[in-house]
Amino acid sequence: MAQRKMIVFPTKNEVSEAMAAYTAKLSAKFIKEKGLFTVVLSGGDLIDWLCKLVQPPYIDSIEWSKWHVFWVDERVCAWEDPDSNYKLAMDGFLSKVPIPDKNIYAIDKHSAADGNAEHCAALYEDCLKNLVKEKIIPISKKTGYPEFDLQLLGMGPDGHMASLFPNHPQINEKQKWVTHITDSPKPPPKRITFTLPVINSALYNLMAICDKPQAKSVAEIMKHNNFSLPSAHLSAQVENVWYLDQAAASEL
Numbered sequence: 043m044a045q046r047k048m049i050v051f052p053t054k055n056e057v058s059e060a061m062a063a064y065t066a067k068l069s070a071k072f073i074k075e076k077g078l079f080t081v082v083l084s085g086g087d088l089i090d091w092l093c094k095l096v097q098p099p100y101i102d103s104i105e106w107s108k109w110h111v112f113w114v115d116e117r118v119c120a121w122e123d124p125d126s127n128y129k130l131a132m133d134g135f136l137s138k139v140p141i142p143d144k145n146i147y148a149i150d151k152h153s154a155a156d157g158n159a160e161h162c163a164a165l166y167e168d169c170l171k172n173l174v175k176e177k178i179i180p181i182s183k184k185t186g187y188p189e190f191d192l193q194l195l196g197m198g199p200d201g202h203m204a205s206l207f208p209n210h211p212q213i214n215e216k217q218k219w220v221t222h223i224t225d226s227p228k229p230p231p232k233r234i235t236f237t238l239p240v241i242n243s244a245l246y247n248l249m250a251i252c253d254k255p256q257a258k259s260v261a262e263i264m265k266h267n268n269f270s271l272p273s274a275h276l277s278a279q280v281e282n283v284w285y286l287d288q289a290a291a292s293e294l
């Protein structure tokens with residue numbers, strides 16, 4: 043598994059530029075190697091920081107039609123709900139680039155609106171399994187879990203990543219690929235999330251953290267390897283890179 047690599051940038055703007063360059067480089071590499079690129083998004087502030095991808099030079103140079111887009115976690119609510127990670131990504135990023143609709147794998151619309159978190163997680167896992175059969179997602183020979191090319195992750199001030207929260211059992215799930223939570227400490231309470239083995243089976247994981255509220259958890263992870271914080275468990279098969287701004291790195 044890849045060692046954690048950290049780069050501190052002066053401001054959020056440089057984090058955003060570096061994320062775009064990293065994503066574009068991997069997009070070109072994987073599309074050249076296998077004709078497609080699987081990208082996993084999170085919600086939260088990260089979507090704002092992806093803004094550089096919808097500007098020149100990336101908007102015109104990325105082969106968007108070869109992208110397949112997933113969510114590492116999703117809130118169990120209607121697609122139109124302001125809490126929806128799908129809506130956030132559609133409004134701020136995906137609606138501005140020509141990715142075919144069929145390549146955008148959102149939470150099941152009806153079950154999400156019905157609010158059944160367990161069913162939504164099972165359906166999302168079925169969706170991934172079908173894509174394994176269709177050879178869009180390989181199963182890693184090393185881990186036995188689905189292998190995404192790139193995941194773009196964020197961390198909450200409490201050290202959570204995806205919807206894996208401190209002191210909640212989802213972090214220990216090893217059988218399922220996608221699990222659910224109904225008592226998330228951060229609203230909304232019902233969510234689905236990739237499990238840790240799936241998150242760590244990605245080839246490249248890019249964790250982007252900006253702003254002061256995250257600084258304490260960043261220091262706990264970097265200085266003390268505090269594994270009670272879910273983000274401390276992040277790894278990857280090839281590269282596990284953390285991009286921070288000065289504010290997030292201020293307690294290091």
Ligand SMILES: O=C1O[C@H](COP(=O)(O)O)[C@@H](O)[C@H](O)[C@H]1O
Nearest residue numbers: 084085086087088196197198204
């Ligand atoms: O609730 C969530 O929080 C995390 C972190 O979000 P941020 O706004 O603190 O950056 C996010 O990565 C996750 O996808 C989201 O559902």
